[in-house]
Amino acid sequence: MTKYNQLFKQQIVNFYFEHHENLAFTLKHFNLAAKTVRCWIAQYKYSGTHGLVVLHRKRLYSPEFKHSVVQTILSGRFTMENVALYFFISVIYFLQRTKANQKTSNKNGENYDKTNLLTGAGISAESGIPTFRAEDGLWAGHKIEEVCTPEALKKNRAKVLEFYNERRRNAQAAQLNAAHLALVELEKAYEVHIITQNVDDLHERAGSTNVLHLHGELNKARSSFNTDYIVPCLGDQQLDDKDNHGHPMRPHIVFFGENVPMLPKAEKLVKKADIVIVIGTSLLVCPACGLVNEAPYGSLVYLVDPNPNTGFVRRRVTAIKEKAGEGVPKVVKVLLDRAMPKNE
Numbered sequence: 157m158t159k160y161n162q163l164f165k166q167q168i169v170n171f172y173f174e175h176h177e178n179l180a181f182t183l184k185h186f187n188l189a190a191k192t193v194r195c196w197i198a199q200y201k202y203s204g205t206h207g208l209v210v211l212h213r214k215r216l217y218s219p220e221f222k223h224s225v226v227q228t229i230l231s232g233r234f235t236m237e238n239v240a241l242y243f244f245i246s247v248i249y250f251l252q253r254t255k256a257n258q259k260t261s262n263k264n265g266e267n268y269d270k271t272n273l274l275t276g277a278g279i280s281a282e283s284g285i286p287t288f289r290a291e292d293g294l295w296a297g298h299k300i301e302e303v304c305t306p307e308a309l310k311k312n313r314a315k316v317l318e319f320y321n322e323r324r325r326n327a328q329a330a331q332l333n334a335a336h337l338a339l340v341e342l343e344k345a346y347e348v349h350i351i352t353q354n355v356d357d358l359h360e361r362a363g364s365t366n367v368l369h370l371h372g373e374l375n376k377a378r379s380s381f382n383t384d385y386i387v388p389c390l391g392d393q394q395l396d397d398k399d400n401h402g403h404p405m406r407p408h409i410v411f412f413g414e415n416v417p418m419l420p421k422a423e424k425l426v427k428k429a430d431i432v433i434v435i436g437t438s439l440l441v442c443p444a445c446g447l448v449n450e451a452p453y454g455s456l457v458y459l460v461d462p463n464p465n466t467g468f469v470r471r472r473v474t475a476i477k478e479k480a481g482e483g484v485p486k487v488v489k490v491l492l493d494r495a496m497p498k499n500e
Contacts (some may be wrong), residue, residue: 165208168193169200224454227430271346271491272429273339274447276353278436278461279480283330283358305411309380313404314395320407321392324374327356328390335435335484336362342488345495346431351422351447353437355409368425370418376408383417426450433458433487436480458487 172182172193179197183190200208277285302308303319340363342348349366350359355374359367379385379399386408397405410416426432432451448457457473460483464475476483 162205162208165196166200166205169196169208172197220454227454227456270425270429271342271348271431271433272426272451273348273350273433273435274352274426274437275350275359275435276437279333279335279484280327280330280354280356280358281436282333282335282479282481285327285330285354285356285358300412304409305413309406309411317393317395317407320374320409323355324389324392327358327374330356330358332358332362333481335480336364338485338488340364342491345492349425349429351425368418368422370410370416370422372407372409374407374409377405378408380404380406422447423450427452429455431456431458431491433460433484435460435484437461460484460487 168182168186168188171185172179175181179190179193182188183193186193196208298319302312303316309316336358339348339350339359343365348364349368350364351368351370352359353370355369355372357373357375375388375390376386377389377393377397378387379401381401381403382399385399387405389408393405393407395404399405426447427450429451432448432455434448434457451457458476459473460476460478460480462477462479464473464477476487478486
C-alpha cells in the first residue's frame with residue numbers, strides 16, 4: 157500500500173479547495189482513489205494540517221482509550237468516520253475494535269454491559285403520583301418540616317403517619333407506564349440495576365429484578381428503635397403499631413436530615429457501570445446528586461427529562477428532552493439494537 161507524505165497530502169487538499177471543491181476533477185488530475193482523498197479532506201477540515209501528519213511508527217493505545225473509542229461509536233451519536241477523526245485513528249482500526257466488541261457481546265448473550273438507572277419522581281408522575289417539589293405536587297400544602305423529618309415524627313406522629321398512609325394509597329392506585337415496562341425489556345440484554353429516589357413500588361410491579369430504593373419504601377414499616385426490624389406495610393399504619401419489643405413503628409422512609417444507608421451500595425453500583433441513564437430527576441437532592449459522577453470515565457450517560465439539567469454531570473451527556481414515557485423507550489430501543497445486532 158502506498159504511503160503518502162504530509163506535503164503531498166497538503167498539495168492534494170490545496171488543489172481541491174483551489175478548484176472550488178471539485179472532487180471529480182481532483183481525482184482525475186492526480187489519479188487517486190476517491191476514498192483516500194475524501195479521508196484527507198475530512199482530516200484537514202477536522203484537524204487542519206495536523207490531521208495530515210504521517211505517523212512513522214505504530215501507535216500503542218491504552219485499554220481506557222480503546223474503551224472510550226468503542227463506547228463513543230456504539231452510542232450512535234456519531235458516524236464512524238467522525239469518531240475516527242476525533243480520536244485521530246484509522247477508520248479500519250476503529251471498525252476492527254467495534255466488531256470485536258460486538259462479537260464478544262453476542263457470544264456472551266445477556267449481561268452485555270452493566271447498566272445503572274437513576275430514577276426520580278418524573279418517571280412516576282406519568283403514573284399519577286405527584287412529583288416532588290412540583291407547584292401542584294406532593295409538598296403543596298405541606299411544610300416538609302411537619303411531615304418528613306425526625307422532629308416531625310416526635311412532635312405529631314399521627315400527622316406523619318396519615319401523610320404517608322395517603323401517599324401509600326395513592327401509589328397503590330397508580331398504573332405502570334411505558335418507561336417502567338421498557339426498563340424491564342432492557343434486562344434481556346443488559347445487567348440492569350435501578351437506583352431510585354422514589355418510594356413507590358412501580359419498578360417492582362413492572363418486573364424489574366434489581367431495584368435499590370435510596371429513600372426507603374412506602375410498602376414497608378420499620379422500628380423506631382431497631383433500624384433492622386423491617387416488615388411489610390400494605391395497609392394504613394396505625395399509631396399503636398409496635399415492633400417485637402414493644403417499640404413504636406414508623407414509615408420505612410429516609411427523612412430529611414437522616415443518613416441514607418443505601419448510598420454506599422448505590423455508589424459501588426455506579427462505579428462499575430458502563431451505561432448510566434438518569435430519568436425524571438433533577439438530582440438536586442443530596443447526597444444522591446453526586447451519584448452520576450461516580451460513573452467510570454468513558455461510560456455512556458443519558459438524561460431523560462422534559463427540562464434536562466446537565467450542569468450537575470461532569471461527563472458527556474446525551475439529553476433526551478421528553479417525558480419518561482416517551483424518552484425511555486427510545487433509549488432502550490437504541491441500547492437493545494446495539495447489544496443485539498442483526499445477523500450479518
